Amino acid sequence: MNRSILVLATVAGLAAAFPAAAQFAKPEDAVKYRKGAFTVMAAHFGRVAAMANGRIPFDAKAAAENAEIATMVSKLPFAGFIDGTDKGETRAKPEIWTEQDKFKAAATKMQDAMEKLNVAAKSGNVDTLKAAAGTVGQACKGCHDTYRKE
Amino acid sequence: MNRSILVLATVAGLAAAFPAAAQFAKPEDAVKYRKGAFTVMAAHFGRVAAMANGRIPFDAKAAAENAEIATMVSKLPFAGFIDGTDKGETRAKPEIWTEQDKFKAAATKMQDAMEKLNVAAKSGNVDTLKAAAGTVGQACKGCHDTYRKE
Numbered sequence: 009m010n011r012s013i014l015v016l017a018t019v020a021g022l023a024a025a026f027p028a029a030a031q032f033a034k035p036e037d038a039v040k041y042r043k044g045a046f047t048v049m050a051a052h053f054g055r056v057a058a059m060a061n062g063r064i065p066f067d068a069k070a071a072a073e074n075a076e077i078a079t080m081v082s083k084l085p086f087a088g089f090i091d092g093t094d095k096g097e098t099r100a101k102p103e104i105w106t107e108q109d110k111f112k113a114a115a116t117k118m119q120d121a122m123e124k125l126n127v128a129a130k131s132g133n134v135d136t137l138k139a140a141a142g143t144v145g146q147a148c149k150g151c152h153d154t155y156r157k158e
Numbered sequence: 159m160n161r162s163i164l165v166l167a168t169v170a171g172l173a174a175a176f177p178a179a180a181q182f183a184k185p186e187d188a189v190k191y192r193k194g195a196f197t198v199m200a201a202h203f204g205r206v207a208a209m210a211n212g213r214i215p216f217d218a219k220a221a222a223e224n225a226e227i228a229t230m231v232s233k234l235p236f237a238g239f240i241d242g243t244d245k246g247e248t249r250a251k252p253e254i255w256t257e258q259d260k261f262k263a264a265a266t267k268m269q270d271a272m273e274k275l276n277v278a279a280k281s282g283n284v285d286t287l288k289a290a291a292g293t294v295g296q297a298c299k300g301c302h303d304t305y306r307k308e
Contacts, residue, residue: 031205041201044194048234051191055181080230084198 035092042088043098045081052078053122053144056129060141068132075122075129082122086115099157111155118147185242192238193248195231202228203272203294206279210291218282225272225279232272236265249307261305268297 032038052074058064059071089111094102104111121144128140182188202224208214209221239261244252254261271294278290 032201037201040197044197047190047194048198048231051182051187077234081198084227 032088032090035090036096038088038090038093039096039098039100042085042093045085045088049078049081049085052081053125053141053148056125056137057141057145060134060138066134066137068129071129071137072132075126079122079126082119086112101155101157104155111151114147114151114154118144118151121147182238182240185240186246188238188240188243189246189248189250192235192243195235195238199228199231199235202231203275203291203298206275206287207291207295210284210288216284216287218279221279221287222282225276229272229276232269236262251305251307254305261301264297264301264304268294268301271297 032041055064055074056071056078059066089100089104091105094100094105121140125137125140125144128136131137182191205214205224206221206228209216239250239254241255244250244255271290275287275290275294278286281287
C-alpha cells in the first residue's frame with residue numbers, strides 16, 4: 009500500500025465521518041468554522057494552482073504536500089452550512105438552503121475534483137496537474153457564481 | 159498497519175512538509191490563514207473536550223474522528239506567524255517574534271499533546287481521553303496566556 013492510497017483512505021474516512029462529527033453551539037460558530045476551512049483550503053490549493061499556471065516554479069514535493077492538505081480540508085467546510093447560518097458575517101446566498109441537493113452536488117463536485125488533483129499532484133507531471141487544477145478551479149467558481157454574494 | 163498508524167504517518171508527513179509548503183502573498187493572508195486553522199482545530203478539539211468533560215455524551219467514533227481532524231489541523235497554523243504579521247486583525251503578541259524558540263516550543267507542546275489525544279481517542283477509553291484532553295487544554299492555555307492579547 010503506497011502513501012497515496014493511505015492518504016486517500018484517510019481522506020475518505022474523514023469524508024464519511026464528517027457530517028456526524030461537526031456540531032456548533034451557535035450559528036456564528038458554524039459560519040466562522042466554514043470560513044476558516046475555506047481559507048485554509050484556498051491557501052493550499054492556491055499554491056498548487058500557482059504552480060500549475062506557471063506563476064511560481066513547479067516543485068513536485070510542494071505540489072503534492074499542498075494538494076494533500078487542500079484535499080483533506082475540502083471535506084470540512086460544508087458541515088458549517090447548517091440551518092440558521094444564512095445571516096450575519098456571511099456571503100452565503102439563501103439558495104444554499106432552498107436548493108440543498110444542488111448545493112451538495114456542487115460541493116461534491118469540488119471535493120471529487122480535489123481528490124483527482126491530489127492524485128495528479130503525486131504523479132509529478134505538471135501537465136496532468138494543470139488539467140486537474142483547472143477542473144478544481146472551475147468547480148470553485150461554479151459554486152461561488154451560484155451560491156456566494158459578490 | 160492499522161488505521162491509527164496510517165493516520166499518524168500522514169500527520170507526521172504534513173508536519174515535516176508544512177514549513178516549506180506555506181507561503182503567503184500578503185501579511186494579512188497569513189493572519190487570516192492561521193486564524194482559520196485555529197478556528198477549525200478548536201471546533202474539532204472542542205467536541206472531544208466536551209466528551210472528555212462529560213458536557214456531551216461520550217461517542218467513541220465521534221471522539222476518534224474529531225481528534226483525528228484536530229491533530230492534522232494542529233500542524234498548520236504556525237506557518238502563518240511569518241515576519242510582519244504582528245499587526246492588523248490579530249491578537250498575536252510581539253513576543254512571538256522576539257522569543258521564537260520559546261514560541262515554537264509551545265506550539266510543539268500543543269501538537270505533541272494533540273497527537274497523544276488522537277491515540278487516546280482511538281482507545282475508546284474515556285478516562286484516557288480525559289487525561290489527554292486536559293493536557294491539550296493546558297498547552298492551548300499556556301500559549302494563549304503568554305502569546306495572545308486579551
